[in-house]
Amino acid sequence: MAAERLQVSVAGVTGGWINLADAEREGLEKLERGPRDYFAGGAGDEVTLRENVAAWGHWRLRPRVLNDVREVSTRAEVLGKPVGLPVLVAPVAYQRMGHPEGERAMAAGAAAAGTVMCLSTLSTTRPTEVAAAAPEGRRWFQLYAFKDAGVTRALMEEAIEAGFEAVVVTADAPPGGNRERDRRNGFTLPAELGAPSLSAAVGSGKALTIEETFALMNHGLTWADVEGLASECSVPVLVKGILTPEDAGLALEHGAAGVVVSNHGGRQLDRSLATAEALPEIADTVAGRAALLVDGGIRRGIDVATALALGADAVLVGRPALWGLAAGGSAGVARVLELLREELELALGLLGCTGVSQLARGHVRRAPAASVYSL
Ligand SMILES: Cc1cc2nc3c(=O)[nH]c(=O)nc-3n(C[C@H](O)[C@H](O)[C@H](O)COP(=O)(O)O)c2cc1C
Numbered sequence: 001m002a003a004e005r006l007q008v009s010v011a012g013v014t015g016g017w018i019n020l021a022d023a024e025r026e027g028l029e030k031l032e033r034g035p036r037d038y039f040a041g042g043a044g045d046e047v048t049l050r051e052n053v054a055a056w057g058h059w060r061l062r063p064r065v066l067n068d069v070r071e072v073s074t075r076a077e078v079l080g081k082p083v084g085l086p087v088l089v090a091p092v093a094y095q096r097m098g099h100p101e102g103e104r105a106m107a108a109g110a111a112a113a114g115t116v117m118c119l120s121t122l123s124t125t126r127p128t129e130v131a132a133a134a135p136e137g138r139r140w141f142q143l144y145a146f147k148d149a150g151v152t153r154a155l156m157e158e159a160i161e162a163g164f165e166a167v168v169v170t171a172d173a174p175p176g177g178n179r180e181r182d183r184r185n186g187f188t189l190p191a192e193l194g195a196p197s198l199s200a201a202v203g204s205g206k207a208l209t210i211e212e213t214f215a216l217m218n219h220g221l222t223w224a225d226v227e228g229l230a231s232e233c234s235v236p237v238l239v240k241g242i243l244t245p246e247d248a249g250l251a252l253e254h255g256a257a258g259v260v261v262s263n264h265g266g267r268q269l270d271r272s273l274a275t276a277e278a279l280p281e282i283a284d285t286v287a288g289r290a291a292l293l294v295d296g297g298i299r300r301g302i303d304v305a306t307a308l309a310l311g312a313d314a315v316l317v318g319r320p321a322l323w324g325l326a327a328g329g330s331a332g333v334a335r336v337l338e339l340l341r342e343e344l345e346l347a348l349g350l351l352g353c354t355g356v357s358q359l360a361r362g363h364v365r366r367a368p369a370a371s372v373y374s375l
Helices: 020-029 033-040 047-056 102-113 127-133 149-161 180-185 196-202 210-215 223-232 245-253 275-286 301-309 319-351
Strands: 059-061 076-078 081-083 087-089 116-119 138-143 167-170 237-242 258-261 291-295 314-317 364-366
Touching (some): 047 301, 102 116, 102 319, 127 149, 138 149
Parallel strands (some): 167 237
Antiparallel strands (some): 059 364
């Protein structure tokens, strides 16, 4: 595959989308059953998958009025550097299964929207090729540690060398969750796509199931490994998959530059807390001492505004970016992010804010018990 820049042309493909549900419909339609279920599914009974989305709706907004909102900006800072919107692209495995240009298109779409793409260890494209596709973009690298530490180190070094600005250690896997849709479908990554990390770990391009993939990883990681990585690494290290203030505190104690409140999009431990529920107490613990990000179920600009009001610096989106990718390659990704940007900008204005830094706890409160209204 050529290591070259990708052009993002939004013309045509995605013009009709009004919201992310439109992108979802179109993106999922394009996929065969195996990839569609892999991208859309969650663990077990998919309770957490559904609650991630629903839980943002359990917050209500408290708009302030008669502030001058002629100039509203969605610009923000993440790890001390600017982004056009506080919505990043979450690490998602196997993107060439969604679109032939895969991770390269995801990087180009994120760059066009002015935000960061976090590349998965289970990428179907090498980090250097992803960097070359969108040299002006910002990128982070998500890390799964293989049992073979040499594979992990080589991949991480390639990413840092190629300009990836942070390492995000995913702590809520392995083991892999109970993905029943994938087990029913006998899902494997098609052998012709291949993930460079897996080929290096297995020594061949064999098609692997989810269980076989996670069996290659080191199940013995501890906080000491995070501390070791944070002290050796030339870029900031974040820990992803935090759901309790206890673990957020440990992450900071062990040198993390930030945490990502996440339950892996409901794909790991079913019935774990929805991230909108977990966020407030974690924000109280982090208290501005490190970067605080959250993902899971973000589908609207008002979800982003709620997360920021609850204390997050930024959010990440996984599936919405995949829908855009599947429906329209880099243009689809850029359009999904632009829809969120437009919705966030409108939400800010209507909340009486001219910028994201003005969002505060006073802008949200718990919704009345659902039984009060029939929603
Ligand atoms: C198809 C798919 C693959 C994923 N692969 C990874 C991965 O390789 N590494 C990781 O840390 N998280 C992975 N995630 C989790 C995402 O990074 C993120 O936490 C989640 O998608 C957020 O929820 P959302 O999809 O509702 O936005 C994956 C999620 C999906 C949907």
